Amino acid sequence: MDDTLRMTPIDFCTALPYHFIMDDNCRLVQAGKELFNHIPKELLQPETPVLRIFEITRPQIPLDFDNICNFINAVFVFQVRASPSDMRKQRENLEGSESASLNQAVLQQGCHLKLKGQMMLLSTKKHLIYLCSPYVTSINELMQFGMRLTAMPMHDATRDLILLNQQRLSDVEVNLQLEANNEQLEAMARDLEEEKNKTDVILKDMLPAQIANKLMEGEHIESCEYEEATVMFSDVPNFQQIVPVCQPKDVVHLLNELFTRLDRLVVLHKVYKVETVGDSYMTVGGIPDFTPEHAENIGHAALGMLWEGRAVRDPVSNKPLQLRIGIEIIIY
Known part of the structure; x- marks a missing residue:
């Protein structure tokens, strides 16, 4: 009985939805299922040159097998590059779907999607796997790319990063609001003090000084008689x-x-x-x-x-x- 634990390609693409594998000729072998939401399907077919799909933005090296192996311990950032003709083809295929508006937003932003992760050399020594996540840090960026937080695996630290950053942004917004409220309260306090001073001046003009001072200090005024x-x-x-x-x-x-x-x-x-x-x-x-x-x-x-x-x-x-x-x- 073979006790080797095996995983089907479908399970692998589901577990790592943003990964891709390429051979020593930098041709695509396999891609995660979520990439199909951001890249035209015909570009993600096996044997497609990776250079047609992505460009390396970090480190700044040519996209070839040997250069990647030389920088295997570096953090890699890839940016999707989809040609306008490919995007138009996919748009034509998506017309009439129930989520056309969402898909259109995805298409408009898909060519700008970035992925951040690491390259690993497989045991064949002829294949590289890119383990990555979308390079996003906030809910707003997720919405720009037409993505949902649920599209990321639970084990992906990017989920926590986005939530923590969103909490930080919320805290900053709350602090800014508090500062604005404090400034408003200080301005109101200054206005009240000015109005109080005006009232005191009027009071002193209307009443004798000693009577006005007692009223301003909240003292009780006793009536008195003069002979x-x-x-x-x-x-x-x-x-x-x-x-x-x-x-x-x-x-x-x-x-x-x-x-x-x-x-x-x-x-x-x-x-x-x-x-x-x-x-x-x-x-x-x-x-x-x-x-x-x-x-x-x-x-x-x-x-x-x-x-x-x-x-x-x-x-x-x-x-x-x-x-x-x-x-x-x-x-x-």
């Missing part, structure tokens, strides 16, 4: 006659010019502007920081407002603007 203060109201007596005959922008310009002048006087005389409503301008002295001369300060501010009002022109009559001022001293 004495001086309150002043001022307005434009003929404002209601000005509004109907003027453009809105002219009215805004009038109030802006007037209130800018009055604001300067408020700061100069150390009184506090409470609010403005329409043409009314409310000011208080002795609040929130008590000063004994609060009535005197309000008086000086009122005289200054009368003079500043004259510097503003009535848009209707083109005469100096007249202000009406009322002052009340409150003492409990």
Whole structure:
């Protein structure tokens, strides 16, 4: 009984789907079954010169038996070279098939397929076998050649290489996305800080400084009473006659010019502007920081407002603007 383990050519071509064997004349003897998906069938017939099918890209040596034997320990990279006429013939044979679109993609890319592996001299000393895998490193390259990961044997390390490289690419993409998100968050934080600063400025303009600071620090504001203060109201007596005959922008310009002048006087005389409503301008002295001369300060501010009002022109009559001022001293 012969105990020699034998393998049929079909089993061998299935186990090593991308291999090929050539003789000492560099003619094809046998090819793996997956090569038929990338190379025209008529080129993979026995006795076909390998030089018609492949070219060596590494090492850079002529494709002949002796040169290959001299570099037998080197890593070999072969590139498929299929003539346009051969590709057209196979395309005509594939027309009408259910997977025509996939086959067309394979044909478009098949002439660029590369194989990477090693050459081994067989025991006959007249044959070389090329044990190889597709020279691809990512899922995208597989798709370019119309290949599937399942087309590679389970024992082929190229499967793991592709999956590991794909995982690396995914990690890089995730890291880039995280960096982009971090940059976006930093930009949002800067914008929020700018908006907060603007809000703080507005708050300080609307409220006394000590009150605004407490609000910004989140402290609770307790109401308080003042035993004495001086309150002043001022307005434009003929404002209601000005509004109907003027453009809105002219009215805004009038109030802006007037209130800018009055604001300067408020700061100069150390009184506090409470609010403005329409043409009314409310000011208080002795609040929130008590000063004994609060009535005197309000008086000086009122005289200054009368003079500043004259510097503003009535848009209707083109005469100096007249202000009406009322002052009340409150003492409990």
